[in-house]
Amino acid sequence: MTMQRGLLWWVSHHRNHHRSTDTVKDCHSPVAHGLYRAHMGWVWNCFDYDPKLVKDLMRYPELIWINRFYILPAIITIIVIFILGEWLGTDSTTTISGGQFVTWGYLVPMAVCLHATYAINSVCHLWGYRRYxxxxxxxxxxxxxxxxxxxxxxxxxxxxxxxxxxxxxxxxxxxxxxxxxxxxxxxxxxxxxxxxxxxxxx
Ligand SMILES: [Zn+2]
Ligand SMILES: [Zn+2]
Structure with missing residues (x-):
């Protein structure tokens, strides 16, 4: 829903992260590659993924499908929210618009969710306490x-x-x-x- 590429892409990179944590092979290690790349630059640096790491999931055609068309749920949501905003905006007593609904109903939550997700890879490998x-x-x-x-x-x-x-x-x-x-x-x-x-x- 936040266009974080496909499910197989995510799992492949995540498994690689656990295999080679904080080494140069780890796509989003702030220790190996610096804070910016660990936070968000890695998405472009590691745009492809290794299908060998997700062989077990490749058996499921629905996962392959959603990995290829990962953008669809988000696009459908944006269209539905926009139409809803425009429809509610036809009531002249309100100032509601489709653009307003898409901004607050999709774009702002998406940005917050993206950065919170990214922070696990960046912040949580730099700041905090270590139990183990x-x-x-x-x-x-x-x-x-x-x-x-x-x-x-x-x-x-x-x-x-x-x-x-x-x-x-x-x-x-x-x-x-x-x-x-x-x-x-x-x-x-x-x-x-x-x-x-x-x-x-x-
Ligand atoms: Zn993990
Ligand atoms: Zn980690």
Whole structure:
């Protein structure tokens, strides 16, 4: 929805990030490539992706389709929001317009979401505290954790990359994980994997 390229593209780069964190092979490491490239420049620097890293996902034609036409959901949303704004604007007692709706209903939230997402790669490899002495420069950052619903507990994430829950202590709240748990209770998702409690201190 924020035009962050395709799903396979994202997963491929993310898996590569975990394989070679904070080395020159890591597309968005602020340690290896500087802050600007880690934050947003990498999207253009790494415009292609390695399909070998997402072989398991290539079995799903719907994922290949949405990876190719990733721009479509956003375009459809923009058109619908614009038409809604124009339609509401036909009421002469309001000053609503399609452009106004697209700006506040799509462009501003998209920019905020993009930069919050980018900040995980840039900010969370520079500023914050380290619960675990991982081999990379990942940090836990409270501000980004609040903005990105838990993903800012990035040092925890690098320690337990398979875990749906990125918070370790009670105050490291992972809102994304709570949402996943809710979807689990509703029977929409299952087999939610998290770290073992006994591994926390290791
Ligand atoms: Zn990272
Ligand atoms: Zn990750």
């Amino acid at each position: 002495e991982t081999s990379d420069n990942s940090k836990n950052n409270l501000l980004i954790a609040l903005l990105m619903l838990g993903e800012g507990w990035h040092n925890n994430h690098h320690k337990f990359p398979y875990s749906a829950n990125m918070g370790i202590s009670r105050y490291e709240i992972d809102i994304g994980y709570l949402l996943l748990k809710f979807l689990g209770v509703m029977g929409i998702i299952w087999n939610i994997k998290t770290y073992e409690k006994s591994d926390i201190g290791k």
